[in-house]
Amino acid sequence: MSKAIFADIKNLVQEKTYKSKFDFEKYGISEKDKKFIIEREEIILDNAKKHAQSLYEICKAIYEIRLTLKGDESQSFREWYMQNGLTKDKVSELTKRYELYIQAPDKIDFITDLSIPAVKELTRKNIDIDVQIGAIEKGLNNVEEIKEFVASKMPVEKENKPKKQKHAKYIQKLIFFYEDNIKENKSPQELASYKRELQDLEKYIKSLREKINSLEDEKAKENNLKLYGDDIEDAEIIIKKKIFMSEDNKIYTVQKKKNANEFIIAEISNENDDNGKQIGSEWWYCEEVAVKALEEKARQNKWVAV
Known part of the structure; x- marks a missing residue:
């Protein structure tokens, strides 16, 4: 019985004895040097x-102190590690490395040898614990290899179709008009015209926004009533009729063509004339743009607003 016990001890000691992996015989290393190197x-x-x-x-130890002092963002923990000569980045690296130790307690040596970039890559917020363990078990220590492995384990995200934005009807008509007309088969002159109209519209919208902001400020000072209603999307913009008079007493305004959703600059006999004579050949789909064009023409010709 005693012989068997001592035999087991002898075998255990032999297993614990260090053996070099280097091939000393291949390079003719002497026994003396071999012993020294081993x-x-x-x-x-x-x-x-x-x-x-x-x-x-x-x-x-740092991980446990962080827990005791209530986490990374607590003032006490920050002051503690700063007093001990540590930086936020170093503390983050050490605590994240410990998280890997926790996930794979049998891979302490491997985790210790991981570079700081590799630790950061393995402990990103969107990486599952199973993926971390899988990378460690595969012995992945190269950052690029870790990235490829993680990417292969990430679920494929389905492309969400963007929700169609809801617009008020009059805005939707304007959008449809330009979407239908701004195409490759249009001439450079037509595209330039659309571009000019949109630029004018942008300027007009900007001025309206400024006016709304001014009115809101005034209303807010008067009372604390709610500024917006739930049905704001359905509100219609009312364009104030603009009328100008030339030096020879001719009157001009913007009118909508009969049987067509087109706006023109027209010469009228009086303010109540709804069937004026079109000036020029230009027309606009949007009344706001047509009004801006009228204002520009009045400025150029020195017409007077009436």
Whole structure:
């Protein structure tokens, strides 16, 4: 019985004995030098194990202190690590490395040898624990390899179709008009005309926004009533009729063509004349743009607003 026990002990000691992986015979290394090198290899291995255990204990201690002092953002924890010569980035790296130690407690040496970029890549917020463990078990320590592995494990995101934006009817008509007309088969002159109209419209919208902001400020000062109603999308913009008079007493305004959704600059006999004579050949789909064109023409010709 005693012989069997001592035999088991002998076998265990032999298993624990260090064996070099280097092929000394291949290079004709003498027995004296071989023994010296193997002894130094054992010193390196022992200290590497101590380093791995030391780094593990440091990471664990900082992680536990962070929990005790209520997390990364607490003033007490920040002051603690700053007083001990640590930076926010270093504390983050050590605590994240400890999280990997927790996930794979049998891979302490491997996790210790991971570079800081590799630790950061493995501990990103969107990476599942199973993916972290899988990368560690595969022995992935290269950042690019880790990225490829993580990407292969991420679920494929379905493209969400953008929701169609709801517009008031009059805005939708304007959008449809330009979408239908701004196409490749249009001439450069037509495209330039559309571009000019949109620029005019942008200017007009900007002026309206400024006016609304001014009115809101005034209303807010008067009372604390709610500024917007729930049906604001359905509100219609009322365009004030603009009328101008030339030096020869001719009157001009914007009118809508009969049986067509087109706006023109027209010469009228009086303010109540709804069937004026079109001036020029230009027309606009949007009344706001037509009014801006009228105002520009009045400025150029020095017409007077009436």
